[in-house]
Amino acid sequence: MDNRQELLDQALALFSQRGYDAVGVREVVEAVGVTKPTLYHYFDSKRGLLHALLRREGGAMLEQILRAAAYQGDLVLTLEKIVQAYFQLAKTNTNFYRMQLAMVFAPPESEANQAVRPFSNEQQEILEGVFTQAAEDHGNLRGRHRRYAAGFLGQINVMIGLYLNDSLELTDEVVYLTVHQFMHGIFS
Amino acid sequence: MDNRQELLDQALALFSQRGYDAVGVREVVEAVGVTKPTLYHYFDSKRGLLHALLRREGGAMLEQILRAAAYQGDLVLTLEKIVQAYFQLAKTNTNFYRMQLAMVFAPPESEANQAVRPFSNEQQEILEGVFTQAAEDHGNLRGRHRRYAAGFLGQINVMIGLYLNDSLELTDEVVYLTVHQFMHGIFS
DNA sequence: GACAATTTATACCGATCGGTATAGACTCAG
DNA sequence: CTGAGTCTATACCGATCGGTATAAATTGTC
Numbered sequence: 001m002d003n004r005q006e007l008l009d010q011a012l013a014l015f016s017q018r019g020y021d022a023v024g025v026r027e028v029v030e031a032v033g034v035t036k037p038t039l040y041h042y043f044d045s046k047r048g049l050l051h052a053l054l055r056r057e058g059g060a061m062l063e064q065i066l067r068a069a070a071y072q073g074d075l076v077l078t079l080e081k082i083v084q085a086y087f088q089l090a091k092t093n094t095n096f097y098r099m100q101l102a103m104v105f106a107p108p109e110s111e112a113n114q115a116v117r118p119f120s121n122e123q124q125e126i127l128e129g130v131f132t133q134a135a136e137d138h139g140n141l142r143g144r145h146r147r148y149a150a151g152f153l154g155q156i157n158v159m160i161g162l163y164l165n166d167s168l169e170l171t172d173e174v175v176y177l178t179v180h181q182f183m184h185g186i187f188s
Numbered sequence: 189m190d191n192r193q194e195l196l197d198q199a200l201a202l203f204s205q206r207g208y209d210a211v212g213v214r215e216v217v218e219a220v221g222v223t224k225p226t227l228y229h230y231f232d233s234k235r236g237l238l239h240a241l242l243r244r245e246g247g248a249m250l251e252q253i254l255r256a257a258a259y260q261g262d263l264v265l266t267l268e269k270i271v272q273a274y275f276q277l278a279k280t281n282t283n284f285y286r287m288q289l290a291m292v293f294a295p296p297e298s299e300a301n302q303a304v305r306p307f308s309n310e311q312q313e314i315l316e317g318v319f320t321q322a323a324e325d326h327g328n329l330r331g332r333h334r335r336y337a338a339g340f341l342g343q344i345n346v347m348i349g350l351y352l353n354d355s356l357e358l359t360d361e362v363v364y365l366t367v368h369q370f371m372h373g374i375f376s
Numbered sequence: 377g378a379c380a381a382t383t384t385a386t387a388c389c390g391a392t393c394g395g396t397a398t399a400g401a402c403t404c405a406g
Numbered sequence: 407c408t409g410a411g412t413c414t415a416t417a418c419c420g421a422t423c424g425g426t427a428t429a430a431a432t433t434g435t436c
Binding site for chain 1 (some may be wrong): 392393394395396397
């Protein structure tokens with residue numbers, strides 16, 4: 001039971017650093033200090049280990065996003081809360097954020113991409129929901145939920161990408177700038 | 189001579205579809221119909237094959253971007269030309285664009301990411317150059333080249349990402365929308 | 377047609393891959 | 407104290423991994 005968590009922890013550390021394909025199960029179990037049958041007792045395959053990891057970390061992440069994405073009539077405020085939540089997640093769970101991002105952009109027929117797709121879709125739907133609700137107040141948003149949700153998440157990930165490269169600190173000012181730029185562009 | 193190109197072609201197809209790590213050299217040579225020593229005659233390792241691929245395809249891509257990024261006094265026009273060039277590249281060389289994108293987001297210690305970094309940096313520098321030059325005409329851009337270049341490329345890649353998922357066609361209207369949104373936000 | 381250089385295939389290397397059959401230790405209910 | 411279920415280790419599986427020693431074709435040159 002504790003070994004199970006340890007295996008997930010070490011798998012996360014290794015996968016996020018060098019990639020799912022490049023890391024063997026041997027490496028994972030050695031990092032924990034157990035043997036392969038232990039891993040295969042808890043997870044029925046390497047793929048199963050990845051899925052369990054996505055359930056544990058991705059589930060927690062979606063909860064946070066969902067909480068932040070409750071639209072209450074003010075689009076800017078809602079978007080700021082969402083950005084704040086994402087930044088917080090990237091800061092407190094850097095390894096998972098990095099891994100998840102790599103998986104989203106992984107080749108379409110790779111195990112990694114296929115595993116992350118449901119998680120990725122849930123994020124997209126949550127954000128689309130925000131823009132759909134906001135469209136009731138702002139007519140000119142209508143019919144563009146999909147592109148706006150993708151574009152907004154893209155901007156968030158650009159900032160987090162800079163953070164992951166040690167090129168940017170995710171301050172409150174960056175939260176404001178991200179939303180402001182999304183809403184009003186680079187001028188003004 | 190011809191086999192060399194064939195090997196690069198098939199490697200590109202396979203890497204873009206399933207990822208560098210997941211594809212063995214055996215698969216590549218079988219796809220071409222040759223044997224391993226042939227591959228190792230032209231490239232001294234699997235890593236060398238990847239580097240040669242990046243030189244061939246990435247070099248051509250950078251040429252196109254550089255050509256489109258010549259700033260001539262009109263920022264909007266220049267950005268539109270850049271977006272157009274990127275969309276064209278994504279459409280005519282979908283496999284390489286997909287592979288390159290996956291490598292950019294691959295884990296930092298993976299071979300794929302380390303190989304793509306110089307190429308990625310050149311793109312970033314080209315775009316930064318545009319914003320640096322534009323800052324002479326638009327003072328309020330000054331000191332933000334890096335973020336703007338990254339953000340702009342991020343928006344481009346969001347659109348291309350939708351295209352790669354069959355969710356969006358890269359029309360001239362999308363070129364306009366991408367630049368317009370970057371400059372003025374989602375309103376107006 | 378001989379010769380050198382380039383290009384290719386046969387056959388093999390040790391290491392690692394993901395995964396498992398078997399059995400021993402441990403926990404805990406009865 | 408027993409027996410069932412949970413958890414873990416030893417030892418192994420066939421397959422594939424990236425890479426190579428050797429030598430046979432193939433090519434172009436004189």
